[in-house]
Amino acid sequence: MENFNPLRDAVPVGEIKRALVIKLRHHGDVLVSSPVFSVLKAHAPQVEIDALVYADTAEMLTFHPAITTVHTIDRKWKQLGVVGQLQAELALYNSLKARGYDLIIHLTEHWRGAWLCRLLQPRWSVGPAVGGRSKRWKRSFTHLQSFPRNALRHMVETNLDALRRIGIQPAPAERRMRLVPGAAAETSVAAYLQGFGLAGRDFIHIHPASRWFFKCWPVEQMAALVGRLQAEGHAVVLTAAPSADEKAMLTAIQSRLTQPAFSLSGQLSLKELAALTQAAKLFIGVDSAPMHIAAAVGTPTVALFGPSGDKQWGPWGVPFRVVSSQQHPCRPCGIDGCGGGKVSDCLTSLGVDEVLTAAHELLAP
Template sequence: MPMRHADLSVAPKRILIIKLRHHGDMLLTTPVINNLRHHYPDCEIDILLYKETEAILRAHPAISVIHAIDRAWKKQGFVFHLKQELGLIKAIRRRRYDIVINLADQWRSAIITWASGAPCRIGYAFSKRRSAVWRQAHTHLVPTDNFGQLHTVEQNLAILAPLNLAIDNDRTSMHYSPSDDRVGREKLAAAGVTGAYIVIQPTSRWRYKCWDDAKVAALIDGLGEYNLSIVLTAAPDKKERQMIDHIQSLSIGSDAVSLAGELTLPQLAAVIDHARLFIGVDSAPMHMAAALDTPCIALFGPTKLQHWRPWNENSTVIWAGDFAALPRPDTIDTNTHERYLSAIPVESVLQAAKSYLT
């Protein structure tokens, strides 16, 4: 299929967005999706992502087709992997996109962008990608010189500059289906939660982002005065579930219930959506709470706050760096077992919770 020529004065019929990152990153692409839908209401908007993150965007009403890369392909051998990659490119080319928006920084995403055959192919002018190959893959490159001062949402929205689109709304959005809502309510009821509740998500795939188990337990006990159920959530990961069990064992005066590993991400979104308050560490559920406008207390350690803080005005960030010296985020060994959030006092989190609950 020969390359077509771009005519940006004509409303596109199909747009593909490429983002190959983690769950939270995918949620932070939703302002791009939402603005494209606002300006091009009749356009089909598709997305290419990693298969494991599909649940974050599956229920988004503006998305027509989801293309997914399964990172397990490579475990099936070279021939199988190559066949799947070529099949993906063929599926993308068959869609005949007018615009491809590459929000990723991988060479893989650039190759797919170029191979799409789209007449308009927008990417970022990353300093680490200053090459003829990267330039050839894109027809428009957006400068990234000021990205150090921008939130990830603002970085993502900058990709729309070549289209001359006014930013109508920069809010993130999290969608779930009626069945997700029903399952969430059923899980709560089965756990004995029939009234108002607080969701606490103390876990992360990276231990350095976690608070001390004993302090989480003390927080749970301290919240007892509000007569609200406490719901603990976590991923299905064995270590995360063990962490939840340990926290429950340390809690003295509370009957906190655990839904750790029992909810899909959309079901978790439904549970968070109906909560009085969400308290959690830097993780995808924290970004979900912000997107759902559930009051949110976010605990941060050596993370780039400017990039990853909750993107709404109904949140409070408690940063461990206000209580102790922290290493620079770029120097962190992500496999460390050290918990840099341990400097955060329980009382600071309780005070923040009080401001939302009274």
């Protein structure tokens, strides 16, 4: 007996041979789209599923068991000059055209996705319904996904709405994020840990920074937290991106500690960062890509949230605690610090005891 589907224009998933999912955003945004691949593969196991992302975010999806090929757009193509950029764009188009996609799922408002749907002419295509867009945008897709700006709906679910729009209803167990570090990254991280005298599950990983510093907890509080954890006997490994600002933050934290924590500041690739987090017994950080990485590799997570929305962007699919201010009813405001000043009162007001309590709850046997 066939299952009844009330959606009249549902896509017959058994007829899809190849699909392309487009997510042209930052690292965390790409990672929270990973369940789309898992769910589509679970409901249509015969489908070869490709991804199209920016080159610097590709490691968020490579090795994903549901993905056949990760195609990339390099933002540095603009440095190649007009001819060089056109050659790179044409090579990408030819690679995508050769795949012969039956279905394209476009998960952002980027116009490139609409143009690719027009050029590649898949049998079915899904894109977000964007207010104020022209008929050209709407006619680029066979299906338009309702795209409400709802701060209470997690972005994982918003991404999965593209599948719901074509008649695929994800089961709860299918909605986990997925990031595979890979054997090379795991071996590299094991060597780092061995050098520290550590092994898996006997340390806490803390990544204090975000590429947007208005999302960060003050250095003084973070250093106090690390010191308290060390005093309790926990080994702490600190990480930072290779950027000068993030490495400077880690240096400032270390300078305030009686005993410096173990540090891999600016030394890890994204895959190695994932392997390190996967080996940790707990991750502590702010609203950032490393926080999403922790959730994707299954590590319990303490996440500090200020002006960004934890309901929409919080840890997904793992044991977690969100620490946020109860004194500031204005959050989440989405502003880059109070008054645009890059410092968020709703974060600076968070106490060390609050974060430590959240950590204890997740560390409890």
